Amino acid sequence: MYIITTMITVSVYKSQGIYKGFHCLGHAGYGKAGRDIVCSAVSVLVINTINSIETFLSEDIEVTVDEQIGKIHLDFQKAPSEKAALLMDSLVLGLTGIEENYSKKFVRLSIKEV
Numbered sequence: 001m002y003i004i005t006t007m008i009t010v011s012v013y014k015s016q017g018i019y020k021g022f023h024c025l026g027h028a029g030y031g032k033a034g035r036d037i038v039c040s041a042v043s044v045l046v047i048n049t050i051n052s053i054e055t056f057l058s059e060d061i062e063v064t065v066d067e068q069i070g071k072i073h074l075d076f077q078k079a080p081s082e083k084a085a086l087l088m089d090s091l092v093l094g095l096t097g098i099e100e101n102y103s104k105k106f107v108r109l110s111i112k113e114v
Contacts, residue, residue: 008042008070008107010095012088013114019088020114021061021075022046028106038106039070041098046072049091059084 006029013020024046028038050072053059060077080088092111099107 010109012111024072027070030106045094
């Protein structure tokens with residue numbers, strides 16, 4: 001059972017510098033549902049990254065989504081290509097900017113070695 005949080009946590013997983021995937025959970029709580037600009041910004045970055053990987057690249061990925069609790073999980077089934085890694089770098093850059101501009105009270109990003 002998940003508890004809906006009033007913060008978005010994004011964990012990006014790497015092993016020896018190679019992306020393994022990411023896990024995004026929660027709602028920012030910055031504004032009312034449907035008008036939360038922080039939640040919208042994170043959602044756009046995360047969903048666009050997944051859509052770009054699926055549409056433009058032939059990566060072997062597994063994606064799990066639960067909109068109710070704000071969960072999106074992506075796993076690379078094998079080492080990602082350079083282009084997929086660049087898309088992940090872009091995701092991390094965008095999330096870092098949001099975290100810096102809206103504080104860790106609403107978004108917390110962590111890069112974890114697995």
